Amino acid sequence: MAYPDHLEALNKAFSGIGVDENSLISIVANSNHEHKKSFRKGCSKLFIEDQNGFERMDQSIIKNLKLEFKRFRDAVVLSLLHPWERDARLIEKAMKKGQKHYDVIVEIACTRSSNELLGARKAYHSLFHHSVEEHLATHVKGCERKLLVALVSAYRYEGPKVNEDVVKSEAEILSNAIKNADKRKPIEDEDTIMILATRSKPHLKAVYEHYNKICDKSLTEILDAGLSVDGDEESKRAVTRVIVTQREALVKEGYAPNKIQGILTGHYKDFILGSLAREEMNKPL
Amino acid sequence: MATIDVPNQVSFLEDAEALRKACQGWGTDEKAIISVLGHRNAAQRKQIRLAYEELYQEDLIKRLESELSGDFERAVYRWILDPADRDAVLANVAIRKSSPDHHVIIEISCTRSPEELLAVRRAYQARYKHSLEEDVAAHTKGDIRTLLVVLVSAFRYDGEEINTRVANSEAKTLHDAIKDKAFNHEEVIRIMSTRSKMQLMATFNRYRDDQGTSITKNLPGASGDEFLLALRTAVRCLNDPKKYFEKVLRSSIKRTGTDEDGLTRVIVTRAEKDLKEIKDLYYKRNSVPLDQAVAKDTSGDYKAFLLTLLGKED
Numbered sequence: 001m002a003y004p005d006h007l008e009a010l011n012k013a014f015s016g017i018g019v020d021e022n023s024l025i026s027i028v029a030n031s032n033h034e035h036k037k038s039f040r041k042g043c044s045k046l047f048i049e050d051q052n053g054f055e056r057m058d059q060s061i062i063k064n065l066k067l068e069f070k071r072f073r074d075a076v077v078l079s080l081l082h083p084w085e086r087d088a089r090l091i092e093k094a095m096k097k098g099q100k101h102y103d104v105i106v107e108i109a110c111t112r113s114s115n116e117l118l119g120a121r122k123a124y125h126s127l128f129h130h131s132v133e134e135h136l137a138t139h140v141k142g143c144e145r146k147l148l149v150a151l152v153s154a155y156r157y158e159g160p161k162v163n164e165d166v167v168k169s170e171a172e173i174l175s176n177a178i179k180n181a182d183k184r185k186p187i188e189d190e191d192t193i194m195i196l197a198t199r200s201k202p203h204l205k206a207v208y209e210h211y212n213k214i215c216d217k218s219l220t221e222i223l224d225a226g227l228s229v230d231g232d233e234e235s236k237r238a239v240t241r242v243i244v245t246q247r248e249a250l251v252k253e254g255y256a257p258n259k260i261q262g263i264l265t266g267h268y269k270d271f272i273l274g275s276l277a278r279e280e281m282n283k284p285l
Numbered sequence: 286m287a288t289i290d291v292p293n294q295v296s297f298l299e300d301a302e303a304l305r306k307a308c309q310g311w312g313t314d315e316k317a318i319i320s321v322l323g324h325r326n327a328a329q330r331k332q333i334r335l336a337y338e339e340l341y342q343e344d345l346i347k348r349l350e351s352e353l354s355g356d357f358e359r360a361v362y363r364w365i366l367d368p369a370d371r372d373a374v375l376a377n378v379a380i381r382k383s384s385p386d387h388h389v390i391i392e393i394s395c396t397r398s399p400e401e402l403l404a405v406r407r408a409y410q411a412r413y414k415h416s417l418e419e420d421v422a423a424h425t426k427g428d429i430r431t432l433l434v435v436l437v438s439a440f441r442y443d444g445e446e447i448n449t450r451v452a453n454s455e456a457k458t459l460h461d462a463i464k465d466k467a468f469n470h471e472e473v474i475r476i477m478s479t480r481s482k483m484q485l486m487a488t489f490n491r492y493r494d495d496q497g498t499s500i501t502k503n504l505p506g507a508s509g510d511e512f513l514l515a516l517r518t519a520v521r522c523l524n525d526p527k528k529y530f531e532k533v534l535r536s537s538i539k540r541t542g543t544d545e546d547g548l549t550r551v552i553v554t555r556a557e558k559d560l561k562e563i564k565d566l567y568y569k570r571n572s573v574p575l576d577q578a579v580a581k582d583t584s585g586d587y588k589a590f591l592l593t594l595l596g597k598e599d
Contacts, residue, residue: 118440121440125440130442131441131442131481133438133439133478133479134481137475146471149435150438153438153439154416155416155418155438194434198434
């Protein structure tokens with residue numbers, strides 16, 4: 001039994017995003033007492049020498065490993081849920097977690113179609129016995145409240161018609177709101193909220209083009225941020241969420257899965273790659 | 286309960302033929318139109334329109350619009366539309382006035398059920414290629430715009446559950462806002478536009494128990510403040526819609542206020558819902574039956590049509 005090879009394989013199984021379940025089975029399940037001791041001694045990233053004479057597993061590593069093992073489970077569950085339930089649960093969780101997670105609420109409110117968002121609101125009634133706007137209005141205390149409630153309540157017109165004059169004047173309004181940001185936060189400005197939350201998406205696109213893009217992160221930019229081992233947990237979670245919920249848009253955008261190959265691992269990787277491949281098959285030739 | 290009188294057996298083909306006959310030749314047989322349409326519910330009216338379209342390759346609504354005129358035409362036009370479509374038309378008319386009819390928008394968003402309001406929003410988009418909230422936002426300004434947009438965008442939870450702790454604290458919040466005359470306070474708008482109707486009623490009840498007087502009495506109606514007026518309307522619609530509708534009818538008949546369309550609007554929109562209870566309330570409040578008051582106040586085909594919707598026998 002070549003311990004160094006197994007040590008390297010074990011390290012590899014625990015790096016990346018997700019864990020390599022198959023390797024772990026073949027290595028760890030087949031290890032005896034001596035093997036495991038040599039792992040612990042040889043793996044300084046995971047274990048440190050405790051003064052009381054044993055190799056202790058780093059506390060934060062334990063925490064991180066839990067998250068990595070969970071990743072596959074979460075991806076599967078997220079994928080299985082009806083989109084309406086999925087979105088309702090994502091919103092509720094983000095809202096409870098607090099301000100740093102409000103971007104998830106914005107993401108859902110803005111990327112779903114009008115009827116998908118409506119469906120999520122209905123599912124929210126069933127799951128939580130309150131309307132989503134009711135909960136948002138009570139739980140979000142800061143300056144984001146008005147905008148979030150407005151975004152989530154939207155039932156946007158989905159036709160292509162756009163009025164150029166209105167586009168120009170609303171681009172002006174937005175630009176003024178941003179220019180005056182030191183006097184008053186743009187997301188609290190009533191006119192800004194009205195424009196962002198009530199206008200149709202083609203209209204808003206025209207407004208953005210006219211204004212020259214206000215902070216518009218494309219889906220692929222979000223993913224790139226998450227696909228780094230050093231990325232924070234939220235960015236990594238975004239990988240699951242964005243790929244599972246936006247498969248269609250990603251494949252349309254021509255997102256190349258080879259970035260994933262190198263960095264994801266285990267069942268989690270297989271599941272994510274499988275989801276994208278399935279979506280590829282749906283693409284018209 | 287509904288007031289219209291609908292026969293057990295209905296033939297849509299015969300109805301379509303009868304309506305065609307009523308519109309042919311010189312003049313129009315208004316009585317025939319009333320006797321058919323005034324006795325059909327929404328689902329039946331839809332079938333009649335389809336049958337008419339199939340038989341005569343013509344839109345019944347357009348035909349009626351060209352044949353009829355005045356208050357009668359307006360009433361029949363509103364009556365024949367699907368309820369959601371009708372509300373969309375009413376909302377659009379209210380929005381586009383040079384001085385928008387806020388109370389109509391509030392009436393629609395606060396007295397319809399959450400599902401009905403969603404249907405109105407869909408119908409509005411189909412008809413006007415804009416979202417309802419978009420048009421409301423574009424035609425109003427300031428605090429009243431904020432209030433109206435959140436009211437039309439609401440999808441309230443429809444359940445019976447009430448949280449008494451929340452009712453207590455929100456009754457207090459409303460009381461404080463009223464006391465400080467800070468009516469457009471964000472918290473007031475939040476409570477009014479997001480809470481379920483049952484929860485709001487509990488809050489209003491608690492307010493009344495605590496303050497000894499109903500909340501509407503403390504929101505003066507005669508002030509010129511349009512936001513305050515709108516808030517008052519919203520509270521009344523949410524708290525006791527039938528009582529609100531009775532008041533609209535009473536004001537319209539007595540010609541107090543400026544809601545000229547109120548009589549038609551309330552009768553047409555409630556005839557299949559709760560006009561019976563509103564009639565009872567009217568009698569209690571005015572000691573005169575609503576039928577009688579309407580008959581005295583209107584004339585001709587318009588009068589005959591309204592009375593038919595009120596359930597008068599031919």
